[in-house]
Structure formats: C-alpha cells, structure tokens
Amino acid sequence: MxxxxxxxxxxxxxxxxxxxxxxxxxxxxxxxxxxxxxxxxxxxxxxxxxxxxxxxxxxxxxxxxxxxxxxxxxxxxxxxxxxxxxxxxxxxxxxxxxxxxxxxxxxxxxxxxxxxxxxxxxGPTRVRIVESVATILERSTESTISDWYELVEKEESLMAIPMTFQLRSGHLPQVFLDLVLRLRSSKILGTKEIFSEAATEHGTTRRRQGYTAAMMVEESRMLQVSVFNTLQKNLANIDFSVVLIGVMTIADEIDSQLAQAMKSYLAESVVDALPA
Structure with a gap:
C-alpha cells in the first residue's frame, strides 16, 4: 500500500x-x-x-x-x-x-x-455532531470523576486521610446532575444560589471525615480543572454559540456548591466545639 x-x-x-x-x-x-x-x-x-x-x-x-x-x-x-x-x-x-x-x-x-x-x-468528516456543554458533561460524568480522582491521588494533603474511592467521590454524581440541570436552566449568573441538600450534606460529611477547610477548597478546584479538561477533550463537538456562558455557569455552580458545603462544614465545627 x-x-x-x-x-x-x-x-x-x-x-x-x-x-x-x-x-x-x-x-x-x-x-x-x-x-x-x-x-x-x-x-x-x-x-x-x-x-x-x-x-x-x-x-x-x-x-x-x-x-x-x-x-x-x-x-x-x-x-x-x-x-x-x-x-x-x-x-x-x-x-x-x-x-x-x-x-x-x-x-x-x-x-x-x-x-x-x-x-x-x-475518512473525512462531512457531518459533525455538535453537542451542548450539558450533554457533554452528562455523557462524560464517569470519566470526569475518574480524572478528578487521579488528581486527588497526587495531592498528599488529601490522601493523608485514608478513604475508599466511593467515600471520596460518592458526592460527585449528584454534583454533575446539578451541573447539567443548572446548564439547562435559565437561571441568570450571579443570582441567589439554588439550595443543594447534597452540597450541605457533603460539607457535614467532610468535616466528620477530618477534612480541613483548605482541603475542601482544593478538592473543589480539582473538580473544576477536571470538568474543563473534559470540555477541552470534546472541543471539536462543542456548540460554540453557548460555550462561554456554559463555562461561566459551571464555575458559578461549583463555587455555589462549595459555599453551601463550607457553610455546613463550619456549622458542624461549631457543634464540635460546644461543651459536651
């Protein structure tokens, strides 16, 4: 040939x-x-x-x-x-x-x-599948969580607390469901955050597992990195007419969930500090 x-x-x-x-x-x-x-x-x-x-x-x-x-x-x-x-x-x-x-x-x-x-x-492509950011995240949830876990495994401060994969990542499927829902909604950026029971529970759970506030923030940062890496891998399929607002919405939603998790984390810390 x-x-x-x-x-x-x-x-x-x-x-x-x-x-x-x-x-x-x-x-x-x-x-x-x-x-x-x-x-x-x-x-x-x-x-x-x-x-x-x-x-x-x-x-x-x-x-x-x-x-x-x-x-x-x-x-x-x-x-x-x-x-x-x-x-x-x-x-x-x-x-x-x-x-x-x-x-x-x-x-x-x-x-x-x-x-x-x-x-x-x-062979050359003649018809290209164009997808929304929400659709890409929806079908890539599992692989994105795997990418996130790889980042976590490289962070000594997080791995200092021994935990199974399920305990460490169990909250993320719901986070992705919330992200997809938010991306498909008409909620304006910067408006009052939608209450997330899962985020609140996550903050309480992480406090009981021994995480520090800094570890919570780092874990959330890694999540954003992993999500954006997923979008990068799917660059050729993204609907670019809405990609910028999609990226901003992702950052806003993850930060919102972190804020709610931190609120419950701090509340749990106060309870722990009360006299027995």
Missing part, C-alpha cells in the same frame, strides 16, 4: 523539521510548508491524503485558510489542526469548515500518529 501523502504546515521550524522526521519514520510521505502561502501553492499543485496544520501562524491567513483550500482542492483529504491556545471563535470557524480534528499542543508523538491513522481509516 502506498504511503499516505501528508502536508505538514507550521511556522515553527523546529516543530516542522521534528515532525517531518517522526512522521516519515511512521510511514508517511511528508511535504512541509512553513507559511500559508507555501501551503496553498502545494495544495493547488499536488494531491494529499492528510493535512496537518498549525492553527495560528503569522502573516496573511492561518490554519483555517489552509483547511478551506484543502477541502476545496482535495475533498477526500482529512484535515487536522494543531493549536497551542485554542481560541473559541477560531475553533468555531474550524468546525464550520468541517475540520476533522482539532488537537492541542504539546501532544505525545505516538498519540498524534495514532490520531492521524485513525482519522485516515475513518
């Missing part, structure tokens, strides 16, 4: 040359371009199976320009964009242009090669 012809576009010479060598070693027939102009010339004169392009480049045009040209000249080619700092408006345009993948740099080389091969096997 002939090697897949791949056009690699990046203004960073080090990345360009390094990926050129790596991709050739993995069996790709690589053509490189350091500018959008050079890439467009290549696209107009050659046939490619894959486009792998940086999204952000100096000068006229960017990765989206290259994607558009490739779609027009080589409609059967799969298109993959690389971005160090994904911008919401740019990513939204990439989706509209039917870019097949948006990958975030830095990325493990083996993962990149696997992503290219998987996309080649699947």
């Amino acid at each position: 002939a090697a897949a012809k791949l056009l690699l576009v990046d203004d960073d010479e080090t990345i360009l040359l390094t990926l050129d060598i790596i991709l050739r070693k993995h069996g790709f027939d690589v053509t490189i371009a350091a500018t959008v102009t050079e890439a467009l010339k290549r696209i107009s004169s050659e046939v490619f199976d894959v486009l792998l392009s940086d999204l952000h480049m100096p000068g006229p045009g960017d990765g989206l320009t290259v994607v558009s040209a490739m779609r027009h000249a080589n409609p059967k080619a799969v298109t993959i964009l690389l971005s160090s700092f994904p911008q919401m408006d740019a990513a939204a345009q990439a989706i509209l242009l039917q870019t097949d993948e948006i990958l975030v740099k830095p990325m493990d080389v083996n993962m990149l090669v696997d992503a290219i091969k998987q996309r080649l096997a699947a």
Whole structure:
C-alpha cells in the first residue's frame, strides 16, 4: 500500500523539521510548508491524503485558510489542526469548515500518529455532531470523576486521610446532575444560589471525615480543572454559540456548591466545639 501523502504546515521550524522526521519514520510521505502561502501553492499543485496544520501562524491567513483550500482542492483529504491556545471563535470557524480534528499542543508523538491513522481509516468528516456543554458533561460524568480522582491521588494533603474511592467521590454524581440541570436552566449568573441538600450534606460529611477547610477548597478546584479538561477533550463537538456562558455557569455552580458545603462544614465545627 502506498504511503499516505501528508502536508505538514507550521511556522515553527523546529516543530516542522521534528515532525517531518517522526512522521516519515511512521510511514508517511511528508511535504512541509512553513507559511500559508507555501501551503496553498502545494495544495493547488499536488494531491494529499492528510493535512496537518498549525492553527495560528503569522502573516496573511492561518490554519483555517489552509483547511478551506484543502477541502476545496482535495475533498477526500482529512484535515487536522494543531493549536497551542485554542481560541473559541477560531475553533468555531474550524468546525464550520468541517475540520476533522482539532488537537492541542504539546501532544505525545505516538498519540498524534495514532490520531492521524485513525482519522485516515475513518475518512473525512462531512457531518459533525455538535453537542451542548450539558450533554457533554452528562455523557462524560464517569470519566470526569475518574480524572478528578487521579488528581486527588497526587495531592498528599488529601490522601493523608485514608478513604475508599466511593467515600471520596460518592458526592460527585449528584454534583454533575446539578451541573447539567443548572446548564439547562435559565437561571441568570450571579443570582441567589439554588439550595443543594447534597452540597450541605457533603460539607457535614467532610468535616466528620477530618477534612480541613483548605482541603475542601482544593478538592473543589480539582473538580473544576477536571470538568474543563473534559470540555477541552470534546472541543471539536462543542456548540460554540453557548460555550462561554456554559463555562461561566459551571464555575458559578461549583463555587455555589462549595459555599453551601463550607457553610455546613463550619456549622458542624461549631457543634464540635460546644461543651459536651
């Protein structure tokens, strides 16, 4: 089978040359371009199976320009964009242009090669599934909780209190139900928080388990990180028309639940301090 012809576009010479060598070693027939102009010339004169392009480049045009040209000249080619700092408006345009993948740099080389091969096997995308933030969190609850637990396991202060996975994470399924409900509601940001019985119970439970207030805050911070990592992994499927308000709502709801948990935590502390 002939090697897949791949056009690699990046203004960073080090990345360009390094990926050129790596991709050739993995069996790709690589053509490189350091500018959008050079890439467009290549696209107009050659046939490619894959486009792998940086999204952000100096000068006229960017990765989206290259994607558009490739779609027009080589409609059967799969298109993959690389971005160090994904911008919401740019990513939204990439989706509209039917870019097949948006990958975030830095990325493990083996993962990149696997992503290219998987996309080649699947072929170019013509119909993309676009999902709301709520839907993504709803279907990714279990994996997000797993990601959160991995972060917790690396935090010595939290792991100093021995606890099973269930005891440590048992409150999170309800948190995600509340997040999804909040995202699908019309509640305005900054309005009075909705009472959460689960958050109140969580604060009391954590006090009895021996958590400090600082540990509660750190645990909540890790939850936000895990949720946002989940959204990052699903960047290509997000409905960008509502993503900003979705991210703000997530932060607001998690902070609201932390505030309610801390309130019950402190109330339990007062009870503990009362004379027997």
